[in-house]
Amino acid sequence: MMSGSQDQLEIKFRLTDGSDIGPINYPVATSVATLKENIIAQWPKENDNCPLTVKDIKLISAGRILENAKTVGECRSPLCDVPGGVTTMHVVVVQQLQEKEKKLTSDDHKKNRCVCVIL
Numbered sequence: 559m560m561s562g563s564q565d566q567l568e569i570k571f572r573l574t575d576g577s578d579i580g581p582i583n584y585p586v587a588t589s590v591a592t593l594k595e596n597i598i599a600q601w602p603k604e605n606d607n608c609p610l611t612v613k614d615i616k617l618i619s620a621g622r623i624l625e626n627a628k629t630v631g632e633c634r635s636p637l638c639d640v641p642g643g644v645t646t647m648h649v650v651v652v653q654q655l656q657e658k659e660k661k662l663t664s665d666d667h668k669k670n671r672c673v674c675v676i677l
Contacts (some may be wrong), residue, residue: 617648
């Protein structure tokens with residue numbers, strides 16, 4: 559029976575507003591990209607900032623950004639995972655960050671103009 563629990567990992571996804579998706583059991587062979595697809599499918603409808611693609615999401619576990627090609631088993635941290643416990647992964651929507659950066663840079667250009675007058 560022990561090997562069965564080691565082949566599965568119970569994961570919950572913490573969204574930026576503090577709400578959670580899950581916990582859900584995933585096989586350790588599940589790719590990070592598949593996790594992201596599941597997050598998009600289960601994203602709460604009341605949240606405005608719904609990611610559209612896998613590239614719009616960054617998953618963070620144990621302080622590391624997870625790569626799409628890696629499996630859940632490869633990303634598992636022995637320091638953070640408690641046997642039989644739930645692993646929490648943080649979800650960041652990238653498109654929000656890019657929009658904020660665009661607003662900041664467009665505002666910065668207006669503020670950083672200097673005018674010289676020679677009399």
